[in-house]
Amino acid sequence: MTAAPEPRADAPVHTGPDAGVAPTLRAPEKAAAGVDFDVCGVMAPKDYDALLLASFGGPEGQDDVIPFLRNVTRGRGIPDERLEEVATHYRANGGVSPINAQNRALKAAIEDELAARGLDLPVYWGNRNWEPYFPDTLERMHADGHRRILTVTTSAYSCYSSCRQYREDMGMAMEQTGLTGKVDLDKTRQYFNHPGFIEPFRDGLRADLASLREELGDDARIHVLFATHSIPTSDAAAAGPRGLAADLRAQAGAEPGEEGADVYSAQHLDVAREILAGVPEAADVPWSLVYQSRSGPPSVPWLEPDINDAMEHLAGEDAETDAQGRAVAGFVVVPLGFVSDHMEVLWDLDTEARQTAADLGVGFRRSPTPGTDPRFVSGLVDIVEERLGRREGRAAAGCFPAWYDVCRPDCCTKVMRDGTVRPTTSAVDADVRGLTEHEAGTAPAGRTEEG
Ligand SMILES: CC1=C(CCC(=O)O)c2cc3nc(cc4[nH]c(cc5[nH]c(cc1n2)c(C)c5CCC(=O)O)c(CCC(=O)O)c4C)C(CCC(=O)O)=C3C
Numbered sequence: 456m457t458a459a460p461e462p463r464a465d466a467p468v469h470t471g472p473d474a475g476v477a478p479t480l481r482a483p484e485k486a487a488a489g490v491d492f493d494v495c496g497v498m499a500p501k502d503y504d505a506l507l508l509a510s511f512g513g514p515e516g517q518d519d520v521i522p523f524l525r526n527v528t529r530g531r532g533i534p535d536e537r538l539e540e541v542a543t544h545y546r547a548n549g550g551v552s553p554i555n556a557q558n559r560a561l562k563a564a565i566e567d568e569l570a571a572r573g574l575d576l577p578v579y580w581g582n583r584n585w586e587p588y589f590p591d592t593l594e595r596m597h598a599d600g601h602r603r604i605l606t607v608t609t610s611a612y613s614c615y616s617s618c619r620q621y622r623e624d625m626g627m628a629m630e631q632t633g634l635t636g637k638v639d640l641d642k643t644r645q646y647f648n649h650p651g652f653i654e655p656f657r658d659g660l661r662a663d664l665a666s667l668r669e670e671l672g673d674d675a676r677i678h679v680l681f682a683t684h685s686i687p688t689s690d691a692a693a694a695g696p697r698g699l700a701a702d703l704r705a706q707a708g709a710e711p712g713e714e715g716a717d718v719y720s721a722q723h724l725d726v727a728r729e730i731l732a733g734v735p736e737a738a739d740v741p742w743s744l745v746y747q748s749r750s751g752p753p754s755v756p757w758l759e760p761d762i763n764d765a766m767e768h769l770a771g772e773d774a775e776t777d778a779q780g781r782a783v784a785g786f787v788v789v790p791l792g793f794v795s796d797h798m799e800v801l802w803d804l805d806t807e808a809r810q811t812a813a814d815l816g817v818g819f820r821r822s823p824t825p826g827t828d829p830r831f832v833s834g835l836v837d838i839v840e841e842r843l844g845r846r847e848g849r850a851a852a853g854c855f856p857a858w859y860d861v862c863r864p865d866c867c868t869k870v871m872r873d874g875t876v877r878p879t880t881s882a883v884d885a886d887v888r889g890l891t892e893h894e895a896g897t898a899p900a901g902r903t904e905e906g
């Protein structure tokens with residue numbers, strides 16, 4: 456048995472939206488004519504005939520909880536004790552995840568926005584882990600006559616769980632339903648850096664800082680925690696297209712394993728800075744990027760520090776005071792990793808982290824996620840309009856350009872425990888294995904890869 460590594464409790468502390476070394480992506484190369492994507496991952500506009508809102512899914516009652524958790528963790532070796540533990544989060548809420556109601560509301564908001572723009576594009580909803588499942592939704596869409604489907608997911612960043620796993624589950628659903636080759640199934644770009652995703656967080660941070668200052672006094676030391684989902688460090692290292700993490704490390708001077716040395720944490724740091732750049736009231740407030748909702752065996756390293764460990768480190772008995780001799784008096788938590796206030800937010804932040812703050816005797820605020828904020832909804836529809844060829848330019852804030860419509864070679868790869876690589880949609884992996892990136896641009900999009 457190898458001992459599990461000590462969890463890291465401290466997070467690098469930053470002040471202000473200091474840009475650091477801005478990473479840039481490789482200069483785009485243009486693909487050969489006649490293909491519908493180029494090496495930069497921009498897909499030529501298509502006349503899509505339906506939208507698929509793709510999400511995680513969640514249980515609708517106590518009887519659904521364990522079957523849902525088995526779906527989520529199938530084949531990934533999450534210990535039963537962890538499932539029982541996570542089940543209690545859902546059980547405390549009547550066995551109901553808030554995520555389905557949130558997705559119904561988001562779907563309705565997208566429909567309204569499409570209608571307001573005169574776009575006649577029916578919206579369907581499907582999930583990875585609960586009803587309505589992808590295969591059922593895709594069969595329905597096909598039966599309703601749709602052949603060119605554009606998917607919008609409720610996941611903003613790049614990593615296996617937030618991007619590729621969606622594409623794989625859609626690829627599996629296409630094979631399972633026999634729709635491969637009969638239906639075009641594309642996916643919108645990851646939108647972590649779209650202004651419509653970022654702006655709502657600014658309002659939340661501004662309001663929560665003000666309210667915490669009102670409670671604690673203007674001189675109180677406040678620390679902002681930008682919280683996202685932890686992932687295995689191996690997933691973080693593999694996030695984004697092949698080679699990009701190495702480019703980032705070279706440009707940012709970060710060592711492997713350090714914050715910003717992988718695409719996942721670099722995207723989050725950049726969004727944190729962009730949120731701060733729009734909140735002058737937070738200019739002098741120290742902040743950190745922290746992680747939540749770790750699972751999996753302790754022997755497998757995940758991104759750290761955990762939010763609770765970081766709070767303890769920053770505000771516990773052994774914490775250091777600042778130059779004015781002040782201890783941390785309160786935390787504002789900005790859940791920048793999430794799209795809606797689902798169970799991971801309600802439990803891990805509003806229940807656990809809030810309790811940690813209470814135990815430490817410090818103030819606590821948790822800012823809202825974008826949810827159905829009109830700016831967020833409008834941003835998603837802007838991205839849809841990009842893909843329909845109805846919109847010039849691809850809005851993107853911060854130091855990364857607009858992300859890829861078509862995932863780049865080896866993007867967020869994960870080899871399954873049984874050694875297989877699963878089919879995907881919206882990617883070029885199979886086509887470029889063993890080829891140069893440029894040659895990849897001549898291969899047809901959407902082919903499946905064999906393990
Ligand atoms: C990056 C990321 C996001 C953010 C991006 C996005 O939003 O997509 C996310 C979202 C979510 N994660 C969710 C729930 C769960 N995630 C789990 C497990 C895992 N998540 C992972 C990563 C992520 N997860 C990983 C690497 C695992 C372990 C391996 C695996 O099994 O893949 C487990 C299993 C039990 C456990 O926690 O160990 C559950 C129940 C819900 C639904 C909440 C609700 O019901 O309201 C949502 C939106």
Ligand SMILES: [Fe+2]
Binds near residue numbers: 613614695862866867
């Ligand atoms: Fe990806």
